[in-house]
Amino acid sequence: ETGVTQTPRHLVMGMTNKKSLKCEQHLGHNAMYWYKQSAKKPLELMFVYSLEERVENNSVPSRFSPECPNSSHLFLHLHTLQPEDSALYLCASSQELTDTQYFGPGTRLTVL
Amino acid sequence: DQQVKQNSPSLSVQEGRISILNCDYTNSMFDYFLWYKKYPAEGPTFLISISSIKDKNEDGRFTVFLNKSAKHLSLHIVPSQPGDSAVYFCAASVAGATNKLIFGTGTLLAVQP
Numbered sequence: 001e002t003g004v005t006q007t008p009r010h011l012v013m014g015m016t017n018k019k020s021l022k023c024e025q026h027l028g029h030n031a032m033y034w035y036k037q038s039a040k041k042p043l044e045l046m047f048v049y050s051l052e053e054r055v056e057n058n059s060v061p062s063r064f065s066p067e068c069p070n071s072s073h074l075f076l077h078l079h080t081l082q083p084e085d086s087a088l089y090l091c092a093s094s095q096e097l098t099d100t101q102y103f104g105p106g107t108r109l110t111v112l
Numbered sequence: 113d114q115q116v117k118q119n120s121p122s123l124s125v126q127e128g129r130i131s132i133l134n135c136d137y138t139n140s141m142f143d144y145f146l147w148y149k150k151y152p153a154e155g156p157t158f159l160i161s162i163s164s165i166k167d168k169n170e171d172g173r174f175t176v177f178l179n180k181s182a183k184h185l186s187l188h189i190v191p192s193q194p195g196d197s198a199v200y201f202c203a204a205s206v207a208g209a210t211n212k213l214i215f216g217t218g219t220l221l222a223v224q225p
Binding site: 105 | 114153211215216
């Protein structure tokens, strides 16, 4: 595998479910990011991790819980989501916080 | 309130001609600008960037122009090729917070053979 991978690519869940999105980067980067892209809206930054420490939390509801166990992996744990949380969730990584961000293909999430 | 705006949701251009994609911003603190390109079912890929100390940056067929007084930047692709058909996103960041990219909504470019 190369670059930034995300699993699953598609996810359908009910409002009472708990699920997790996984991101893995194979680039040796130190920073990782979660973005959300809703229909007809720009990408919105959700969380930023640098060297496994969270450095940014953009007023994201607590039903989204990130986890960065090491510099190669980033998770987004989801619980009791709302239908308006349906969106494309993109992971990205960069060498350092100031460097170019490389994106994964995203997970298309549908909340019923 | 969107700080980065791409007012044209779509653009159609003939192969071989120039494509011009536009982006306007409102935050005068932005000092670094990027263009990303996105194909369906793939994540955005970095294309080209420009710092506010420059007004032009060129990389092969791609040139980005920055007009700070107008708070406007544009991406020129010449000559356009069918493989350039994709969604193009403009993004900006503030000095000291370059990890916080503010994106526009994107412009879908279709290059007709």
